Amino acid sequence: MTCAACVSRVERRLAKLDGVSASVNLATHRARVTHPTEVPVATLIEAIEAAGYTARRPEPRLGAEPEATGRPAAEATALRRLVLVLAMSLPVLALSMVPPWQFRNWQWLCFMLTAYVVVWGAWPFHQRAVRGLRHGAASMDTLVSLGVAASFVWSGYALFFGGAGMPGMTMPFSLLPSASPDVAHLYLEAAVAVPAFVLLGRYLESRARHDSGSALHALAELATNDVTVLDGGEERRVPVSRLQVGDRFLVGPGERVATDGVVEAGSSAVDLSLITGESRPVEVSPGEPVAGGAVNSGAVLEVRATAVGSDTQLARISRLVEEAQTRKARVQRLTDAVSARFVPVVLTLAATTLGFWLGAGAASEAAVTAAVAVLVVACPCALGLATPTALLAATGRGARMGVLISGPTALEALRGVDTIVLDKTGTLTTGRLTVTNMTADEGIDADRALALAGAVESASGHPLARAITRAARHAAPDRRLPVATAVEQTPGLGVRGEVDGRLVCVVQPPAGLPTPLAEAVERADTAGATAVLVTVDGAPQAIITLADGLRSDTYRAIDHLKRLGLRPVLATGDREAPAAAVAADAGITEVHAGMSPQDKAALVADLQRRGAQVAFVGDGVNDAAALAGADLGIALASGTDAAVAAADVTLAREDVHVIADAVRLARSTLATIRTNLAWAFGYNLVTVPLAMLGLLSPMIAAAAMSASSLLVVANSLTLRGKQPRRDERSQARATTRSAA
Structure with missing residues (x-):
């Protein structure tokens, strides 16, 4: 697909199938199709092929990204064609535009170089144009093919039958078309400039689309190909695709976590920046979750898989980003409708321009030049790219921001x-209880009381118990707690056990506590927090306050x-x-x-x-x-x-x-889309009438047409660098500090 007319043709062809609706994205070359079960995917592909295009079922985006295998070869082919076309075109442009360089029979050398560009360099345009006409449709390639062919055929006629092939012929250069019958004028420069500029524009567009869609490529690169699995105490390396829920696997320092799981053994810091956008490493320990794709920055972790394949967080993120880049905004549907009718209108305008100038008595050379300029300058590409490239860049940037x-x-x-x-x-709030305060009675070591409470709570799975155990381990010098025995848990009341021969209880606070502890309980109630009492051999020791923190x-x-x-x-x-x-x-x-x-x-x-x-x-x-x-x-x-x-x-x-x-990204994105559309519509409203009036040469028209698409893509790519306003963040931080 090369323009919005292609998009419209594919969508219309699919819509002819009963119960089928489709949304095709020019920027990603992907279609989102809704179809009943009785319409198989093979039928959808046949319908697309009947419209003159090829299609295939998308493969999983995680692991080795399938599109990446074909993209380098396609880009290499496009680049090679572009380089050769430019090499052949530059001498033609130089000789045609600089009269002092026009040696004897220069025009015949230019004709041979131009023939190579027109036949081989512009072959993709001719091929797609013929394919479209065979299916009763026209696209941007139709306009380019007709413009190139018309310029070359007219120049060939002038060389062989119009006197332009005489030895010693010189041709003045002008940015405006020449209408003088006394001056032999060739349009070889237009015949080479149009495919050169369009090929350059599309190559740069392809590169830009690849860059703006880099979020999916970055996500695909996060997936690992194999993993070290623990099987009966032995370690073996297996493909990630063979992992099952419940399998235990190892993550070494510097390795990526193979899939979502829970840490079974080991403590380390993991880097989630490419998944969540958060640059700070996150400390994980036994019982805490880790996401597939995260990088282990510290010690070896033993992880139990909790989700595999398409159920992982990484796969979910990839699906969300891909689906977002396939859907269309309301404004894009309007531009697609306009673009679908644009090419037939341009063909009509070109024919009308040719007929008008011939009927007005103008030289046939001037009439053909004006018609070719109309064909070349018209550009539905900018209309087709205005919205999807902005959305592509915005959703990719959003994914990197989390x-x-x-x-x-x-x-x-x-x-x-x-x-x-x-x-x-x-x-x-975090959704997880944490110890927010520890108040000990006079003469009591708060850290020791917390360690004793953590020891008896370590065997419980209650959220309060886990929070106390976590805080106690964090406060312990060696992250180890005393051993508790004879632990008994009474639901709704608390837990008790023996630690170093002493009876330790963690219970709900009763009335009649010492003043420091009673005040701590009152503060917890006022703040909506939870307070528990730690007693040792029946004596109140400390109040632990727990809350779900912000x-x-x-x-x-x-x-x-x-x-x-x-x-x-x-x-x-x-x-x-x-x-x-x-x-x-x-x-x-x-x-x-x-x-x-x-x-x-x-x-x-x-x-x-x-x-x-x-x-x-x-x-x-x-x-x-x-x-x-x-x-x-x-x-x-x-x-x-x-x-x-x-x-x-x-x-x-x-x-x-x-x-x-x-919110800021959304506002910037829609502003960018409006700017793109204003340029795309404005460009055609200005340049097409100029071309019809004979005020625009085909070469300048080709350059303007390519520039319009590049400007739209470049404007969309500014969204990739969208950053939060630092002044507001710094003001907010200052406000936070003053409030604290």
């Missing part, structure tokens, strides 16, 4: 959102959303006290606590009835209804499958701050 956008509809909705409803647990930079994220003109709202099923505490820490003034999943969905609907454009941010099954009902659903990739499936935007990074970055 924002996975489902498609252009989500981008359009993201730009128009004015209210953000946020879930608390797992969204603003995610890093949550206050800064909310502050940034406010600066963008968005209204943050907290909606949670938690109690009033913890909800109010989290809202105060995050800087949110509107709070709705004690809400069921139905209540959250009703809140979204109520805000929409009042005229708000609502985005809902959540991560749990209880958020799925609200995510689906909002104008825009935003889920965390670490959340449940139901939440991710209902969302339009997925945050690969566990940092709500990237929502603000996504």
Whole structure:
């Protein structure tokens, strides 16, 4: 495919099949097809081939990327053709444009060089033009082929029958077409310049599209090909495709994690930057999850596989990015409709121009020149590339920022959102209890009390127990805890056990505690946190306060959303006290606590009835209804499958701050699309009339046509460097520090 007319023809051909709808993307050369089960893929491919194109079923994008095997060879062929065409074209352009260099019989040398370019160099254009005409359709290749052929045939006629082949003939150069019958004029420079400029433009476009789609290529490179599996105590190297859920495998220093799993043994730091966009390494230890594609920066890890193949987070991210780059925005469908009718209109205008000038008594040379210029200058390529290249660059950039956008509809909705409803647990908070405070009675060593509590809690799987054990191990000098024996757990009351011959209990705090401990319990209740009491041989030792803490930079994220003109709202099923505490820490003034999943969905609907454009941010099954009902659903990739499936935007990074970055990206993307379309439409509105009036030579028309497409692609690529505004981030950090 080379232009938007190609896209339209393929879509129309597929739409003729019962129940089939298709969306073809010119930038990625991929189609998203919806079809009933009774219409097999083979039938879809036959329909595309009947339209004059080739197609194949896409293969998995993870592991060795299939498209990468064919792309280097295709690019090498295109580059070789471009180099040879330029080598043949430059002498023709130089001799045609610089009269002092025109030696005796120069025109015949130029004719032979031009014949090579017209026949071999422009062969892809002729081939696609004939194929399209055979199927009753025209495309940009039709215009290029006709323009090149007309220029060459006219020049050949002038050489053999029009007197231009006489020895010693010289030809003046002018940027405007020559209409003087006294001057022999050849259009060999146009015949070589058109394919040279178009081939150069398309090669650069191809490279630019490859760069703007680099998110998928980077994701594909994260997948490993083989892995060291532990089988009965022995290590063996097997292909990743043979991994099964439950298999244990090793990840050495510097290696990538083969698939999603849970650490069984070992502690290390893993780099998730290419998956989540987060540059800081994450410490993992036994019991904590790791994502496939992450790089192990430290010691050897033993990991148990929890997901393989298409079920992994990496595969999910790849699917989201690929689907986003295949879908179309509303504005692109308009440009596709215009482009589908553009080529027939241009052919009509070229024929009308030729007839008009001949009928007005102009020289046949001038009439043919004007008609050829109309054919060459018309460019539906810029229209076809205006939207998809911007979306391609934006979704790729979003993926690198940790924002996975489902498609252009989500981008359009993201730009128009004015209210953000946020879930608390797992969204603003980490979703994991942590020890936030340790208060010991007078004369008691707090670290020792925490170590004793961690020892008796280490055998329990309760969230409170895991949080206390994790904190105790982190505080211990050698990350080891004392050994507890005779451990007994009473649901709803606590746990007890013997450590070094002493009875240690971790229970709910009773009344009548010493003043420091009683005050700690009161503070925990006020903040909506959980307090547990540690006793040794029946004597109160310390109060451990646990809470689901805010995610890093949550206050800064909310502050940034406010600066963008968005209204943050907290909606949670938690109690009033913890909800109010989290809202105060995050800087949110509107709070709705004690809400069921139905209540959250009703809140979204109520805000929409009042005229708000609502985005809902959540991560749990209880958020799925609200995510689906909002104008825009935003889920965390670490959340449940139901939440991710209902969302339009997925945050690969566990940092709500990237929502603000996504809003900025969406606004920039749509502004870029508008600029691209303004240029694409404006270019044709100006250049086509100039060509019809005989004020544009075919050579200049070819250069302008290629430049228009390159400008559109270059403008779209500016989105790849889109960065958050540092001044606002620094102001937000200052605000956070002052608030603290």
